[in-house]
Amino acid sequence: MAAKDDLGARGEKLATEHLISAGFEILDRNWRCSQGELDIVARELDELVFVEVKTRSSVLFGHPFESITTTKLARLRRLAAAWCDDHPGLGSSVRIDAVAVIVPSRGDVEIEHLKRIS
Template identity: 55%
Template sequence: MAHNTELGRRGEELAAGHLEARGMVVLERNWRCRHGEIDIVARDGRETVFVEVKTRSAEGYGHPFEAITARKLARMRRLALAWCEQSEGPAGRIRLDAVAILAPAGGPAVVEHLVGVG
């Protein structure tokens, strides 16, 4: 389990760096409430973006995006609403994004970003 935690943490670091390189501002990481956790909350211009990050070391269990199901997207929408209710100031438009990280041991990571997944 420690390997998965470390891999997930590395993936979130890579995802945050990717988003910032695209000009987005990371507002929060690993925001939690009683309903669950949002990996990254960011600002992209006037939009507040809620980002699900999925990291894998290989595709043996499928591509990371395959883990983002309709049920997961519904949960992300509920969590985004909860974040908006607790945040200070207007959220503006909201958007759900997904970032997939393939990070093989000893090799370079590949970052894929899907905008507006739900």
């Protein structure tokens, strides 16, 4: 499982760097509560952005975004509300984004950012 955890951590680091280079301010990473974990909490202009990061080494078994189900989206909405309750006054406009990171054993890393998935 360590290799998988390393891949996920690398993907989250690459996603964070991508967001920063796109002008996002990172507010939190790997925020946890009793309901689960948010990968990245950021701000883009006046909007709070909750970012789900999905990392894979290939698309052999499907694109990373395919693993974001309606159940997962509902959980992300609950987690976003919990984060906002825990950090009052940081923004009234909220959205959920997803970042797919594909880290092949050879070749270039691919990063795809979908805004407002929910």
